[in-house]
Structure formats: structure tokens, C-alpha cells
Amino acid sequence: MDMKRNYYEDVELFSSRVVVFWFCALMVFLALYPFLFKNYYVYMANYMAINIIVAVGLNLLVGYTGQISLGHAGFFAIGAYGTVIMMGKLHLPFLISLPLAGLVAAGFGFLLGLPALRLEGPYLSIATLGFGLTIIQVIGRISYFGGRQGLHAPELTIGPWHVDTDKDFYYLLITTTVLLTWAARNIIKTRVGRAFVAIRDADIAAETMGVNLTYYKTLAFALSAFYTGVAGGLYAFVLRFIEPEIFGLLMSIIFLAMVVVGGLGSILGAIAGACLLSWLDLELRNILSIPYLGQWLEALSKSYFSITGVSNIQFIVYGLIMVFIMIFEPLGIYGFWIRTKKYWKTWPF
Secondary structure (H helix, E strand, O other), X not given: OOOOOOHHHHHOOOOOHHHHHHHHHHHHHHHHHHHHOOHHHHHHHHHHHHHHHHHHHHHHHHOOOOOOOOOHHHHHHHHHHHHHHHHHOOOOXXXXXXXXXXXXXXXXXXXXXXXXXXXXXXXXXXXXXXXXHHHXXXXXXXXXXXXXXXXXXXXXXXXXXXXXXHHHXXXXXXXXXXXXXXXXXXXXXXXXXXXXXXXXXXHHHHHHOOOOHHHHXXXXXXXXXXXXXXXXXXXXXXXXXXXXXXXXXXXXHHHXXXXXXXXXXXXXXXXXXXXXXXXXXXXHHHHHHOOOHHHHHHHHHHHHOOHHHHHHHHHHHHHHHHHHHHHHOOOHHHHHHHHHHHHHHHOOO
16 A cells, blocks of 8 residues: 655655666666757757746646646746846856846746735736736836847856757756756645645635645745746747747746646646647647648648638647647546556556
């Protein structure tokens, strides 16, 4: 029986030698990944790693605390612009600029968390949506932030290490992603994480038991915003150029979809959802280049939509895939993993 007899069994990182083996195998695979695959797949891994950081942080808010947010693109923009400005105009080193930008995003997250004390469900979603749209408009109208023309990311150097290729940036991203994921896993095992879950399940009961709703709700927003701000700072160096239009409503929706499709309240689910939707996002951009399928979709678009609608077919396919996942597996990818694991544990009975 899988029974935990004390608190230390619940917080231990590796529950068995099997877990140790597969974790070591994963680390070896991640270390060798750039040497095994082409440069495009290294870029794809970098894109996935950034979205994993966002999804893990957003899962702390949505999955564990039960607070819905449609404004995380705003935190993403704050992290991106904050890192670029601190490095390019204030001449701070990258290892200082990135966490500082994350802390600035966390400060805005704390302020946004204050309305969460009175708002729930769709009302909170609208409030966070307004925040995300406001951040984009403010950044686009201030010349110090580059206005509508955007900003170029400065050269990235860490001590003697000059990070200028996707392979170099991969190791920086993977290290950051592993550390932040490990930190999130530890957070949910502590008193803070248990308070988050209590608020999600029954906030009135949690307050009756002594959980400070004001503190933990704002803390959940701040933590989630910090993760998203750090991811935004890294994203600026993946693109090498940032502008306000990048951080729109669609980005916030995709972030939320990653958590929901992967599985709410699960670190593994957030990682799986981020990887799947990141891969779909990159692959469906070239959907018209797929033999036969691309030609058929182009003809369909010209017949029933418009010629300009060809470029938007990817969003239709993207949405349909997400709908089918939620219809056939409401718990997301993590729910499918749970059922698969239970099946093999009891196989062949």
C-alpha cells in the first residue's frame, strides 16, 4: 500500500530507486539533447522550457489556489521589458537583471492579488484581463520602453560565457527550468502549498481553520507573477526583439490552456501541457507546407473563408485539438497518465 507514515516521506524528492534512475536518465538526456538533434529542435526545446516555467507558475495560482488569471501576458511583458531595460539602459548584469525583473513582476502580481480578495470566477478573470491589456497599452505609449517600435535585447554574457547560440541558451534555460520546477514542487509540499490547496477547496473553511486569506491569495499571485516574469526575461533573448503586440490576449489564453490541458493541480501536468501546446504552436505555423493536407486546407479556406484566412487555419486546428482533449480526458494529460499507470500496475488483470 502506498501509505505515507510521516511528513518527511511526503516531502522527500525521490520516493524510490526507480524514481532516482529515471530522474538521472532524464538529466543525462537533457544534457545530451543539443548534440542529438538539429538546431530547430534545440530552439523548440528552448521555447518549451520558457512555457514550462510559465505553466508551472500559473498552476500555483490556478491549479493549487483556484484563482483564474487571464492577465499573465502582462507579467510576461513586465519580465521581458524589465530584463532588457536593466541590462541595456541600467547596465546591470544578467544574473541580477533577470531575478529583479521577476521581483518587479511579483510586485505587480501582489497588487493584482488584492482584487482577488473580493472577486471570484469570471469577475476575477475580467479584472486580470484588464490588467494584461492595460500593461500592453502603457508600454506601447512610453518612449523609454521603445514605444510601438519595441526594443532589441542586448548581448547576453554571464561572466566569461558569451551566450549567442540556441545551444548555449539551451543550457541556461534548462538549468533555470529545472531549478524553478523543483522550487515549485517544494512550495506545494510546505505549509504555504497546503494553505493554497485549502483555499482552492473551501476558502471559508480554510479561513475558519486559521488560514490568512489576504496573505496567501496575494502570495499566490506574487509567486505566479515571479515565475512568469522570469520566463518573460528569458523569452526576450530567444526572440532578440520585443514589442508590445507580442504580449496580447491570445498569449494569456494559451498560457491558461497549457495548465488546463495538462491537468490542474499537477506539476507534471503543467509540464506536459506546456510541451504539447508549445509543439503544436510551432508545428501548426507551417501547416500549409504539409503535403496534401496543406493544399486541401488552402483550397478549403479559399472556398468557404477568405484568402487571408489561410494563415489563421492553424488556430482553428489548435482549438479543435484542445477541445477534443478536454472532451475525452477532462483531467487533462495528467489524468491520462494516471489511468495508464494504474492499468500497468494491475496488468494483466
